[in-house]
Amino acid sequence: MTWSRALKDAARSGLTIERTKLTPLIAVRGTAGVALVIGLCLWRGNPALAVSSAFGAFSSGIVTFQRSMRPRPVLALAVAGALAVSTFLGYLAAAHVAAFVVLLAGWTLLAGMAWAIGPVSGLAGTQTVAIMLVTVTLPTSVLGALEHAALIFFGGLVQATLIVIFPVRPWGTQRDALADALAAEADYARRLRHDPVAPFDPAPLMDARLAATVTARQARRRPVQLHGPRGLAERVRPVLASLADPVVGAPLEGPERDRARDLLAAAATVLDAVAHAVRHARPVRLPPEAMATLEVPATGPMLNGPARRSAYRLISLLADAVELTDEPVQATRPTTEAERGRGGREQGSRGGRDQGSRGGREQGSHLLRPSVPRLVPAALRSLHREARWSSHIFRHALRVAVVAAVGYLLGTALPFGHGYWAPLASVMVMRPDFAQTYSRGVARFCGTLVGVAVAGTVMALVHPGAYVSAALAVVCVWLMYLLMRTGFSVTSACVSAYVVFLLGIAGAGWEQTVQERVVLTLVGGLLAMLSYALFPAWETPRLRDRLADWLDANGRYALAVWEACARPAARRPRQVREALLDARAARAAWEKSEDRAEKEPVRHRGLSPGAAKAAGTALATMGRVTMILEAHLPAKDSEPSAGAAAFAAELRPGLERATKAVRERGPLNWSALRTVWERWDAETGSEGVAPRAAGLLLDALDELAEALSGDPEAREEGTQGTIPRPQ
Numbered sequence: 001m002t003w004s005r006a007l008k009d010a011a012r013s014g015l016t017i018e019r020t021k022l023t024p025l026i027a028v029r030g031t032a033g034v035a036l037v038i039g040l041c042l043w044r045g046n047p048a049l050a051v052s053s054a055f056g057a058f059s060s061g062i063v064t065f066q067r068s069m070r071p072r073p074v075l076a077l078a079v080a081g082a083l084a085v086s087t088f089l090g091y092l093a094a095a096h097v098a099a100f101v102v103l104l105a106g107w108t109l110l111a112g113m114a115w116a117i118g119p120v121s122g123l124a125g126t127q128t129v130a131i132m133l134v135t136v137t138l139p140t141s142v143l144g145a146l147e148h149a150a151l152i153f154f155g156g157l158v159q160a161t162l163i164v165i166f167p168v169r170p171w172g173t174q175r176d177a178l179a180d181a182l183a184a185e186a187d188y189a190r191r192l193r194h195d196p197v198a199p200f201d202p203a204p205l206m207d208a209r210l211a212a213t214v215t216a217r218q219a220r221r222r223p224v225q226l227h228g229p230r231g232l233a234e235r236v237r238p239v240l241a242s243l244a245d246p247v248v249g250a251p252l253e254g255p256e257r258d259r260a261r262d263l264l265a266a267a268a269t270v271l272d273a274v275a276h277a278v279r280h281a282r283p284v285r286l287p288p289e290a291m292a293t294l295e296v297p298a299t300g301p302m303l304n305g306p307a308r309r310s311a312y313r314l315i316s317l318l319a320d321a322v323e324l325t326d327e328p329v330q331a332t333r334p335t336t337e338a339e340r341g342r343g344g345r346e347q348g349s350r351g352g353r354d355q356g357s358r359g360g361r362e363q364g365s366h367l368l369r370p371s372v373p374r375l376v377p378a379a380l381r382s383l384h385r386e387a388r389w390s391s392h393i394f395r396h397a398l399r400v401a402v403v404a405a406v407g408y409l410l411g412t413a414l415p416f417g418h419g420y421w422a423p424l425a426s427v428m429v430m431r432p433d434f435a436q437t438y439s440r441g442v443a444r445f446c447g448t449l450v451g452v453a454v455a456g457t458v459m460a461l462v463h464p465g466a467y468v469s470a471a472l473a474v475v476c477v478w479l480m481y482l483l484m485r486t487g488f489s490v491t492s493a494c495v496s497a498y499v500v501f502l503l504g505i506a507g508a509g510w511e512q513t514v515q516e517r518v519v520l521t522l523v524g525g526l527l528a529m530l531s532y533a534l535f536p537a538w539e540t541p542r543l544r545d546r547l548a549d550w551l552d553a554n555g556r557y558a559l560a561v562w563e564a565c566a567r568p569a570a571r572r573p574r575q576v577r578e579a580l581l582d583a584r585a586a587r588a589a590w591e592k593s594e595d596r597a598e599k600e601p602v603r604h605r606g607l608s609p610g611a612a613k614a615a616g617t618a619l620a621t622m623g624r625v626t627m628i629l630e631a632h633l634p635a636k637d638s639e640p641s642a643g644a645a646a647f648a649a650e651l652r653p654g655l656e657r658a659t660k661a662v663r664e665r666g667p668l669n670w671s672a673l674r675t676v677w678e679r680w681d682a683e684t685g686s687e688g689v690a691p692r693a694a695g696l697l698l699d700a701l702d703e704l705a706e707a708l709s710g711d712p713e714a715r716e717e718g719t720q721g722t723i724p725r726p727q
Contacts, residue, residue, distance in 0.1 A: 006601035014439035017487045025168045027481035030061035033159040035474045047466055047505045055134055056083055056155025059127040065484050068120045073160035079124045080156020083131045084149040090132040091145030105405040112397025115432055116386040117379045129427045133420040174226055175279050177211035180204045181233050182275035189268040192244035193261045199620055202584045225278050228324035236317050238631035243310040247696060248628055248689045250307040259303055263311055266293035270318045274325050284322050306689050392537035396432040403531045407524055416516045425524025435599035437532050440488050441525040447492025448521045455500035456514040469504035539596040543607045546593040548662040550619050553586035555655035558626045559648055565690050566645035568638040583623055614707030621700040629693040643680035644690050650676045668705035674698055
């Protein structure tokens with residue numbers, strides 16, 4: 001991608017306004033915290049103190065709006081403590097420019113490294129740098145610095161107290177995450193009706209698992225509806241895929257395919273109803289049409305073989321999902337096909353249902369989040385892991401530290417007041433990747449223009465006093481909280497107007513404020529963009545490593561499943577489960593890297609866009625095939641499979657060679673693995689799910705080899721020579 005196109009796309013992204021669900025009650029609660037702090041300081045008769053102390057409640061409120069599964073009061077208190085420390089240290093060094101610049105650079109470096117812990121930590125670190133730049137402009141003594149720090153912490157304490165006293169939709173984030181996962185499963189079922197190999201994005205399931213990770217105290221208070229459905233949602237996905245797949249499920253055409261489509265449509269309806277019940281804490285309401293589809297048909301098409309087992313398993317899981325979601329109201333679930341079966345069918349259905357219910361409850365009970373003190377070692381390990389020159393987070397931390405120091409010196413040298421606005425603008429827009437930095441830079445400048453223009457016009461026409469300015473500032477805070485998720489340009493406009501009105505409390509002239517704000521914001525944004533151009537951390541060269549990581553994780557998941565198929569008595573469900581979670585994490589890392597690389601204005605030194613998409617599709621297919629086989633694993637008392645054992649024995653070294661070849665631009669060759677599979681397939685006569693799944697897995701691996709051999713980058717390196725995909 002060229003620089004002109006990259007800048008155009010970044011500008012368009014930054015100025016995009018999203019339509020999203022608003023949360024006015026939560027916005028009112030956060031605004032009330034800011035208003036209380038400003039009002040108390042004005043009541044004491046100190047407008048300057050009101051200006052600085054308001055940032056504590058303001059910044060703490062911003063962090064509590066982020067998508068985090070941690071309790072909101074804990075977030076508010078943690079951020080308030082960090083803001084108080086940064087404020088006090090900044091005051092101690094503010095009298096000496098050289099000392100303050102050194103402190104600012106060091107603190108900004110640590111704040112930039114906080115992105116290694118997570119996005120919420122990175123945002124909190126950015127807020128601490130902003131508060132250090134803003135509050136230290138007011139001269140004071142050491143005791144005054146302590147007072148400022150205490151007031152800033154008090155602002156966060158007020159926000160935490162309001163969250164506890166006035167809870168708005170408790171467990172709302174967890175309910176939304178679980179409901180989104182169930183709704184994603186419903187959408188997947190509908191797409192499978194028309195495309196038997198439709199892709200599935202595992203991100204909603206990953207978010208639901210993250211939301212289910214709670215502290216021991218939260219586990220005791222968690223609603224019953226949040227205990228079991230997530231585990232069942234995990235089990236529904238492979239069953240849906242195995243029922244729809246034309247190789248191991250219902251045939252592609254004919255009466256059985258019609259029956260499979262009807263079951264998939266009914267499953268989507270049930271999952272949507274369960275998602276709605278979880279999201280709104282209500283009983284499940286199922287339409288009679290869906291329940292009729294799940295009944296045993298007296299006449300008409302019937303499923304056979306693996307498809308029949310998948311259908312019984314699916315219906316039993318859906319019944320469990322309804323039962324677990326309806327537990328708070330003791331609702332009666334209808335009789336389904338699985339319960340009306342005869343003989344072995346009924347026993348297998350009940351066994352599968354019991355196993356699904358127990359698995360869902362067990363998984364929900366064991367996902368315990370460590371307390372904040374116990375997270376410190378993990379955070380330190382994350383920081384140590386990213387403390388290397390090749391890390392894009394480390395390079396971001398260096399970049400933002402240098403820009404903050406240079407911006408502060410430049411703002412001080414310019415003939416304006418409030419010179420800290422230049423580094424403040426830089427710090428607030430800079431992110432570890434190119435696209436976000438440039439899009440936020442454009443959005444920040446345009447939003448600032450709108451915000452200062454509106455606020456300046458109001459100040460010029462009305463000439464408000466301190467209390468009216470405070471009221472207008474509070475209104476801007478409410479608008480910012482309310483519209484936070486609509487786009488950075490909108491929030492920038494609200495914040496800019498908020499600053500103009502806030503400085504009006506202290507009697508600052510609006511004419512000077514508007515002029516300084518626009519010019520220094522432009523300077524800060526240009527510094528941020530220039531820094532990324534001069535000292536980038538491109539994601540494109542890392543694509544092959546990310547792809548190799550995904551292949552390795554997928555391979556470990558496939559090996560765990562095939563070994564469980566080869567030796568059922570030695571099957572370890574936890575090993576399979578952990579391998580699946582690792583594969584999902586590797587896929588998420590790949591998709592994030594690919595998305596970043598698509599927006600970078602660099603020559604493709606890693607993978608071309610076409611090769612990256614084709615390789616990603618092949619590995620997603622590999623994961624889907626493995627997941628289908630996992631849904632058909634034999635019972636523990638089943639006979640071992642010599643063919644599956646031979647296939648797994650050859651798959652292990654083949655994956656090791658392939659992972660190395662992907663990193664080093666070498667050819668991929670699966671001829672030995674195909675020979676083993678052909679021997680196995682000939683012995684079984686294509687009977688059974690395992691040999692057919694092995695053939696699908698080989699097709700996916702050949703597609704991966706074809707995608708990488710067709711990459712122009714690979715041809716330049718002379719890495720052709722992969723085996724052709726079999727017809």
